[in-house]
Amino acid sequence: MTQLSRIWEPLQIGPTAVKHRIMVAPHGQCYAEDHRPSERTIAYFRERAAGGAALLAVESTSASRYLSGAQPGGSTSGWRMSAYQRENIDHFAKLANTVHEHDSKLFIQFSTGGVNDVGRAWTDTWHPVWGPSRVPSPIMNEIPLEMDRDKIRELVEDYGTSANNMAEAGLDGVEIHAGHGYLPMQFLSPAFNKRTDEYGGSDSNRVRLVLQLGESIRERVGTDVTVGIRLSFDEYIGDAGVSPDLAERYLELLVESGLFDYFSISCGSWYSLHQTVPPMGAVDDAFLLPHGIRAKEIVGDRGKVFLCGRILDLPTAEHVLSEGGADMVAMVRAHIVDPFLIQKTLDGRADEVMRCTGANECLAAPAKGRQVTCMMNPATGREREWGHGTLKLTPAQKRVLVVGGGPGGMKVAGVAAMRGHQVLLFEQADSLGGHLNLLKRFPTRGRWQTVIDNLEEVLVRNHVDVQLGVTSTAEFLMENKPDVIICATGSTWDCTGFSSGRPDRTSIPGVEQSNVIDVGTASEKGLADPKSMGSRVMILDETGQYLPLGLAEVLGQAGVAVEVLSRFATVGDQLVGTQDLPWLLPRLAEAGVELNPGQFIEKIKGRTVEAYELWSKRPRFVEEVDTVVLAMLRTPNDSLFKGLQAEQAVPVYRIGDATSPRSVSEAIYDGEKLGRAI
Secondary structure (H helix, E strand, C coil), X not given: CHHHCCCCCCEEECCEEEXXXXXXXXXXXXXXXXXXXXXXXXXXXXXXXXXXXXXEEEXXXXXXXXXXXXXXXXXXXXXXXXXXXXXXXXXXXXXXXXXXXXXXXXXXXXXXCCCCCCCCCCHHHCCCCEECCCCCCCCCCCCCEECCHHHHHHHHHHHHHHHHHHHHCCCCEEEEEECCCCHHHHHHCCCCCCCCCCCCCXXXXXXXXXXXXXHHHHHHHCCCCEEEEEEECCCCCHHHCCCHHHHHHHHHHHXXXXXXXXXXXXXXXXXXXXXXXXXXXXXXXXXXXXXXXXXXXXXXXXXXXXXXXXXXXXXXXXXXXXXXXXXXXXXXXXXXXXXXXXXXXXXXXXXXXXXXXXCCHHHHHHHCCCCCCCCCCCXXXXXXXXXXXXXXXXXCCCEEEEECCCHHHHHHHHHHHHCCCEEEEEECCCCXXXXXXXXXXXXXXXXXXXXXHHHHHHHHHCCCEEEECCCCCHHHHHHCCCXXXXXXXXXXXXXXXXXXXXXXXXXXXXXXXXXXXXXXXXXXXXXXXXXXXXXXXXXXXXXXXHHHHHHHHHHHXXXXXXXXXXXXCCCCHHHCCCCCHHHHHHHHHHCCCEXXXXXXXXXXXXXXXXXXXXXXXXXXXXXXXXEEEEECCEEXXXXXXXXXXXXXXXXXXXXXXXXXXXXXXXXXXXXXXXXHHC
């Protein structure tokens, strides 16, 4: 506890006193209903307040009479909340009261989408998107209407009205979101602000809107409510946008205004979303610390500085505080994974804290129109059913045999053991982790080991009998006198070449050749010896996931000529939402990997591959291909389950890929659900 001394110091942020220096910054959950906090929202915040967070902040919430509704992926969010609508006050009050019950404080972040919005988000209120100038969003690409002075005055008034509503609801603070590419940042960014009037051209002119928003809020709430602002210190487009030098000049002007009690430092915009919440292996922990230090030097004792940026554990947060990089440290993903990380640490149970791996499942969900979930913590978003205190001891202990030590098998074994069952886990490999043991060996993927460690710690703590190197047969399992058998036996890669994109055939002609292998086999070979599959390799990918591209990177780095084909419009399309793709593509280019979306294989003959463009059907012949790698379907390893099910000797279940090959998140979810049910 002594090495974390700075964390436990209380802090005064304007009129708000917090009990220590760790907060949960604003982040979207998409749990709202009718544009207001739902019971799911309240349960999510209750869990993290009960877990010990000193300060929580409500996600980016519309502060305009025109409800914002866009997500970076281009889909509108029906869950977008509104602080402007007075009918929502009671719902926000319920949320605030819930957080206050646990001696935590609640702030809310105000935002307006500006050009990064959708004018047709809501059927009854179509309108052109508004921006500082006629510069469209790099993602949404709608040509905006330049805001005139009347529209600016209206927006300024709306922010004041929204702040008054939230003060009436009992929230402790409001924050202007002038980062991440929202409208206030668009006025700050030379990339979007081309104005020649009093709102453009100079630093003091571009910052004018933000100051007017702050003034409007102060006029309505005075000094009774904490007022802050979030800033992106780097837009990562050089001097064309907000650079660190420009951000420092803005910060000085904002501090001089005396309007703000704190300054929350982040980074990125819609030009660089992958920088804002970087995925596994992309950046160092606390990568924004230099910006935090510089911000604190500018702010001094004139306000408080908050800092985020891949701060995943308390020792890292302590380092940020000790280095003078912040007064308050934001730990969002860490609290999504484990809402009780603070309380566990205070109780001397830091070894029980579940750690974030950076898979960014939480980030990918909203871009696909889904509510936020966590790969590691299935209770996220399901706190009412699976939150703290809901796991009950079994009234009748059973002897539970789990076959398979991958994520699903480890999870179900741990949950069942926590409920008091006697659990034995059999794994035929010499280590736990299943296919994660393959993934973690690829570039930037080492933190998959964190998932294994998280799950294994629960097994050890709850005395699960883990037996490695065991091949489970029906006879062997029955000799162990089970009451329940759970098959978490995973899946294998299919090498038939069947594709739902070619319903006219059951395979690719030529797949029976010895130089055609599945991506799992190829990955093992490539990691052991990148030259083992020859000097020219073609990968056909239908997964859109990391594995085939990780293999391509390893081979390309070793000098192998690699071409990746996909029938989809984007190679690696499933990596867009997790923000992995913008980091991976430059590395693939550096390795010389050729990417060809919208193409497929017609047939393979010897070392010649006949490919074709999906829509034109124009053929292309690739000669001297040494190995063709298929990353296509996976087949459940369910023969053991079916055999046991046929015998009907004891109840038998299957989970994860043994049911249907899916994601790690779904395997862990299956394990949680079944572990609670048996």
